[in-house]
Amino acid sequence: MEETRFEGPWWPAPAKLNLMLRIVGRRGDGYHLLQTVFQFLDHGDWLGFELRGDGRIRRRGELPGVAEEDDLVVRAARLLREAAGGERSGLPGVDIHLRKCLPMGGGLGGGSSDAATALLVLDRIWGLRFGRPRLAELGLALGADVPVFVHGFAAWAEGVGELLTPVEPPQSWYLVLVPPCQVATAEIFRDPDLTRDSPRIKIRDFLAGSEVNDCVAVVSRRYPEVERAMAWLAGHARPRLTGTGGCVFACFEREADARRVHALVPEAYRSFVARGLNRSPLLTALQAE
Numbered sequence: 001m002e003e004t005r006f007e008g009p010w011w012p013a014p015a016k017l018n019l020m021l022r023i024v025g026r027r028g029d030g031y032h033l034l035q036t037v038f039q040f041l042d043h044g045d046w047l048g049f050e051l052r053g054d055g056r057i058r059r060r061g062e063l064p065g066v067a068e069e070d071d072l073v074v075r076a077a078r079l080l081r082e083a084a085g086g087e088r089s090g091l092p093g094v095d096i097h098l099r100k101c102l103p104m105g106g107g108l109g110g111g112s113s114d115a116a117t118a119l120l121v122l123d124r125i126w127g128l129r130f131g132r133p134r135l136a137e138l139g140l141a142l143g144a145d146v147p148v149f150v151h152g153f154a155a156w157a158e159g160v161g162e163l164l165t166p167v168e169p170p171q172s173w174y175l176v177l178v179p180p181c182q183v184a185t186a187e188i189f190r191d192p193d194l195t196r197d198s199p200r201i202k203i204r205d206f207l208a209g210s211e212v213n214d215c216v217a218v219v220s221r222r223y224p225e226v227e228r229a230m231a232w233l234a235g236h237a238r239p240r241l242t243g244t245g246g247c248v249f250a251c252f253e254r255e256a257d258a259r260r261v262h263a264l265v266p267e268a269y270r271s272f273v274a275r276g277l278n279r280s281p282l283l284t285a286l287q288a289e
Contacts (some may be wrong), residue, residue: 006048006060006097009289012281013031013117014044015108015274016148017176018243019169020211022198024092031144031160032189032196037206037242039154039169041176042281043274045110047073047117048097049125056093057081063100072142073098076115077122079138091126103270105182109145109241116149117282121199126288136162152280156203171276173258176242176249177233178270179225184248191218211240219245229269236261 016038025033052058057077059068068074073096081091096118102110119135122128130138132150139146143187144161155164195214219241220227225244233239237250252258258273265271 006050008047008234009118010099010122012044012285013047013102013110013113014149014277014281015041015102015110015113015176016145016242017041017249017276018107018213019240020206021158021213021215021241021243022201023196023214024198024200025161026196028149033159034157034161035198035200036157036161037155037167037169038148038157039171040152040272040277040280041108041174042277043101043176043272044108044281045101045114045117045233047100047114047121049118049121050095050097051125052093052095054093055087055091057251058093058095060095060097061096061178063098065104068169072111072115072146073118076118076139076142076146079141080119080122080128080130080135081126083134083138092121094125100242103178103182103247105184106178106247107150107183107241108176109243112139112143112145114148115142115146119146119150120282120286124289149280149282152283154278156206165203166225167207167241168278169207170253171278173252173255173273173275174249175233175237175252175258175262175265175273176247176271177229177265179223179229179246179248180268181223181246183219183223183226183244185244187222187233188215188218188244191222193221194218213241216241232266232269236264 019037022035136147136150153166230239
């Protein structure tokens with residue numbers, strides 16, 4: 001993404017990992033029913049907000065392949081102002097600056113996290129004080145992953161991903177590989193071979209080691225780049241897929257071990273090492289402010 005001039009402050013929009021993902025059914029409207037576990041990473045995008053006097057909400061800089069009207073950040077800001085009364089609210093406009101670090105179509109939740117950061121920070125800047133439950137409800141209209149970023153705690157999630165229960169998985173170190181492809185989530189959920197009837201499990205089952213991702217087989221078949229990344233990682237650790245991918249990851253108890261394998265990653269892949277977090281760094285930043 002093109003850099004824009006902005007002095008700050010910059011607000012974090014952290015990545016997430018799905019530590020497991022089970023598809024346990026389907027609603028009448030076509031949405032899939034899930035069981036999954038979200039954990040944040042100390043790695044992600046950064047957003048800055050600059051008020052403007054003409055009431056307009058604009059994205060600063062270009063994001064390849066994403067029109068401004070379709071950008072979840074812009075949609076989140078406009079949705080929040082509409083909930084506050086729209087043009088009658090008298091709220092100022094805002095320029096939204098974005099440092100995009102997370103890949104699109106990677107399963108790391110970048111767009112949803114950006115939208116959540118916009119909701120939380122603009123709620124503060126505009127003096128609305130809607131509170132996280134209402135902001136999460138607004139965010140759900142933008143995407144099923146937005147509420148977990150608004151609430152800001154690692155969570156066991158059910159429904160379409162919006163029914164959240166706090167959990168405390170180990171805050172491990174992760175090596176994340178970014179294959180050279182963007183996975184279309186809707187395409188994966190439409191695939192006739194996708195498992196849609198996994199048995200439901202309990203939180204204790206996950207904590208005891210049940211970490212299946214029902215999307216792996218379909219994603220690997222449709223995206224050979226993901227399959228190759230998982231095969232490479234399997235030579236060094238147990239590979240896992242986050243969400244519908246395409247990012248794959250491995251878990252390590254020690255940072256040094258994650259960085260040792262990171263040093264071996266082929267140049268064909270973007271990659272990074274990050275710490276798992278059970279509390280969003282955005283909440284920490286908001287409280288510090």
